[in-house]
Amino acid sequence: MLLGLIAGLALPAQGERLPGTAAAARSACPITTGTGLPGQPPGQRSFAAWRAAFERAAVTCGIRPRVAAAALQAARLDPAIARLDQRQAEYNSTFMGYLHRRVSDVLVQQGRARLQRHATLLRGIEARYGVAPEVLVALWGLESGFGANQGDTPVLAALATLAYDGRRRELYQRQLLAALRLLDAGDVAPVQLRGSWAGAMGQVQFMPTTFVAHALDADGDGRRDLWGSTTDALTSAANYLTRIGWRADQPWGIEVTLPPDFDPYSAELNVRRDTADWAEQGLRLARGGALADALGRLPARGAVVLPSGIEGPAFLVFDNFDAILEWNRSIFYALSVGYLAQRLAGGPTLVGRAPPGEQALSRTEVMRLQEALNALGLDAGEPDGMVGAQTRQALRRYQAGAGLTADAYPTPALIARIRAEARGEAPGALPATDRTSVRALQRGLERLGYDPGPSDGLMGTRTRTALNAYLSDRGQAPVARPSRSLVERIATEGEAVAETVLESPE
Numbered sequence: 001m002l003l004g005l006i007a008g009l010a011l012p013a014q015g016e017r018l019p020g021t022a023a024a025a026r027s028a029c030p031i032t033t034g035t036g037l038p039g040q041p042p043g044q045r046s047f048a049a050w051r052a053a054f055e056r057a058a059v060t061c062g063i064r065p066r067v068a069a070a071a072l073q074a075a076r077l078d079p080a081i082a083r084l085d086q087r088q089a090e091y092n093s094t095f096m097g098y099l100h101r102r103v104s105d106v107l108v109q110q111g112r113a114r115l116q117r118h119a120t121l122l123r124g125i126e127a128r129y130g131v132a133p134e135v136l137v138a139l140w141g142l143e144s145g146f147g148a149n150q151g152d153t154p155v156l157a158a159l160a161t162l163a164y165d166g167r168r169r170e171l172y173q174r175q176l177l178a179a180l181r182l183l184d185a186g187d188v189a190p191v192q193l194r195g196s197w198a199g200a201m202g203q204v205q206f207m208p209t210t211f212v213a214h215a216l217d218a219d220g221d222g223r224r225d226l227w228g229s230t231t232d233a234l235t236s237a238a239n240y241l242t243r244i245g246w247r248a249d250q251p252w253g254i255e256v257t258l259p260p261d262f263d264p265y266s267a268e269l270n271v272r273r274d275t276a277d278w279a280e281q282g283l284r285l286a287r288g289g290a291l292a293d294a295l296g297r298l299p300a301r302g303a304v305v306l307p308s309g310i311e312g313p314a315f316l317v318f319d320n321f322d323a324i325l326e327w328n329r330s331i332f333y334a335l336s337v338g339y340l341a342q343r344l345a346g347g348p349t350l351v352g353r354a355p356p357g358e359q360a361l362s363r364t365e366v367m368r369l370q371e372a373l374n375a376l377g378l379d380a381g382e383p384d385g386m387v388g389a390q391t392r393q394a395l396r397r398y399q400a401g402a403g404l405t406a407d408a409y410p411t412p413a414l415i416a417r418i419r420a421e422a423r424g425e426a427p428g429a430l431p432a433t434d435r436t437s438v439r440a441l442q443r444g445l446e447r448l449g450y451d452p453g454p455s456d457g458l459m460g461t462r463t464r465t466a467l468n469a470y471l472s473d474r475g476q477a478p479v480a481r482p483s484r485s486l487v488e489r490i491a492t493e494g495e496a497v498a499e500t501v502l503e504s505p506e
Contacts, residue, residue, distance in 0.1 A: 029061035029177070047077045050164050054173070058180050067184045074190060075160035081153070081197050082165045092361045092387050095307035096354040098332045102142060103340045111137045111344045114146055121231060129238035130248025136234050138340040139327070140204060147203040150227060151196040155179060159199045159208070175199050178208035187215075187224050194227075202226025203233035206240075214240040244326040245319060250299050252324060252338040253317035255286035255351060258310070264407035265400055267304040267314075269322075269331075275302050278316060286351040291316075307331055309409025313352020361387070361410060369415045372422035373398060376481050377464045401479040421481055438463070441487045444494030445470060 045053075051072050058068040093101075114137050115122065122133035137146075144150050159179055162172040179199075182188050195201035199208065203226055206215060215224040218235035226233045259282030266273075275298050279291040283304075299318040306314055315335065324334040339350065363385030370391055373380035378394040392408035398418060399406040424434070435457025442452040445466045453462035459481070468478040470490065479486070 075156040134341040134344040143205040155193040245323040310407040311355035375422040444490035447494035
């Protein structure tokens with residue numbers, strides 16, 4: 001499935017969902033033939049030559065020669081798939097827009113019908129793996145519409161195309177090798193290997209590496225059939241979830257409301273606190289009641305997630321949320337799974353609403369934001385037009401330094417402000433082109449005992465680190481770009497220190 005629509009809170013990696021890639025990266029036999037011959041850039045080797053080289057490497061990795069030859073000779077280069085790989089969604093979805101599209105009332109009704117139809121199977125899976133039926137059915141529904149939308153693209157052609165001409169060649173080479181392992185083991189026939197254009201397969205849309213590592217023959221027919229066997233598909237999904245950290249008898253998270261003085265800078269997945277501490281800070285259950293009253297039913301530690309900023313819905317999430325993220329590294333997706341599971345179990349709809357005036361951002365707007373954040377030294381990563389974790393962390397740092405609400409939520413007005421500051425047009429901001437003032441800043445920091453690097457007039461990482469160390473030592477928040485008044489203050493303090501040293505008796 002694609003994640004171009006998800007971009008708002010997608011976690012690395014961006015693009016289509018690739019479950020199991022962490023395990024694939026640890027493969028004992030990686031294949032990297034798509035990176036070109038020595039001294040030759042990628043893409044200059046013909047597809048036929050690349051395919052022949054991959055076939056030889058696959059045999060070296062243990063694939064039987066006749067299996068490798070038959071499968072790869074049937075794999076054709078598909079320009080349409082290469083174009084899909086390069087295409088990005090024009091707009092980044094908002095969380096509420098994404099959620100309403102994915103978790104519809106119709107999907108909830110269909111999911112409840114599946115819960116009843118497969119009750120015996122689901123209870124058995126829960127008893128063995130500790131994954132609640134509504135969670136499995138939620139994943140099943142979001143991945144393939146309960147098996148109705150599994151994809152009809154020849155997987156070998158898709159993987160070969162992406163391994164040869166995709167943005168992440170080595171990753172897809174590992175996926176292609178895993179697909180050959182499936183064929184070599186007799187799990188599937190080549191004609192059965194059909195799925196999404198990105199290579200995800202079956203009712204739960206496993207990538208080949210995930211299929212190899214976690215798929216099970218639960219119905220005992222001698223094959224791991226994730227296409228036609230609901231028993232195999234759901235049992236394999238539960239097996240995979242437990243392997244990536246799912247914990248039995250624990251919730252994924254709950255919707256909460258925040259106190260008026262809540263510090264949004266603490267709303268980050270990496271900021272885990274005792275649930276009792278969150279209760280003391282004033283978090284309450286969204287449907288009413290004190291969080292403290294639910295402590296006995298909740299895990300000991302959790303993190304706050306604000307997918308639409310401080311004015312949107314808020315969630316307190318736990319370890320099982322991380323397991324869903326490992327399945328698909330998008331916060332929007334993980335919240336959708338949790339919310340759909342909640343609805344399937346008869347739980348309530350959300351209390352939180354979209355922030356006033358919320359709108360989707362175009363890729364161009366986001367790329368300009370990323371470029372501006374990078375120009376301010378805040379490292380938003382390679383500008384790709386997708387609001388991922390690195391971009392949001394850079395945005396949080398900017399907001400904190402500017403004295404704004406640090407909820408990592410980009411708006412058109414905030415983007416305009418950051419771009420103006422990056423150009424040196426914001427009131428009081430020091431333009432990047434004012435090298436004389438930057439030199440004065442660097443000399444002042446050096447005299448005060450910080451290490452800004454050479455006095456070259458450039459606001460590089462070393463100078464920014466020294467500047468923010470100066471501010472931290474004085475109990476002040478870091479800044480993205482210093483104001484003229486701050487530069488003058490540091491330069492004056494530095495001169496005073498230098499004069500004191502000169503005047504001191506020997």
